[in-house]
Amino acid sequence: MAATPVRRLTDDVPAEVEARLRRMCLGLPDAYEERAWVGTRWRVRTRTFVHVLGIEDPVDGASVTMTFRAAGEELEALRHAGPPFRVLGWGRDAMGLTLGPDTDWDEVAELVVESYCVLAPKKLVALVDRPGPA
Known part of the structure; x- marks a missing residue:
């Protein structure tokens, strides 16, 4: 009996995608980048607010x-x-977004900021310029 093919996580992220996310993420207070077990992640304190893989x-x-x-x-x-978009199945507030040629990078920028604000300490969130409620 043949083995069922399995989904694999890789480091195969185009350099331009990683560079775009890097600019967005590192523009936030006290954010830093590190290699994850696969892919790259951006964190505030010890919490990952964006991960690309x-x-x-x-x-x-x-x-x-x-x-x-x-x-x-x-x-x-x-x-x-x-x-x-897809629910990842781990973490009550974790979501995934498939990035491709049709990606709306303005929307990605908003998602990055909101993700940061979900996880960052309130004193850092207060430093972030984001629109208020409509």
Whole structure:
């Protein structure tokens, strides 16, 4: 009996994608970058607010995914949004976004800031310029 193909996590992230995320993430107070067990992650204190990695799926093929955190109404909306968003199945507020040629980088920038604000200490969140409620 043949083994079932398994999804594999990889470091295969295009340099331009990583560079774009790096600029967004490192622009936030006290944020820093480090290599993760696979891919690259950006953290505030010891908490990861963005992680980017490659995924090789035997059914869906290769993709690049950004994991991030969300809260409140935004989290609920993203949970039901469908592709390119997906619930990761770990962490009550963890989401994934498949990055590709059609990615809305303005939306990614908003998600990065919100993810940071979900995890950062309040004194650092107060330093972040973000729009208030509509």
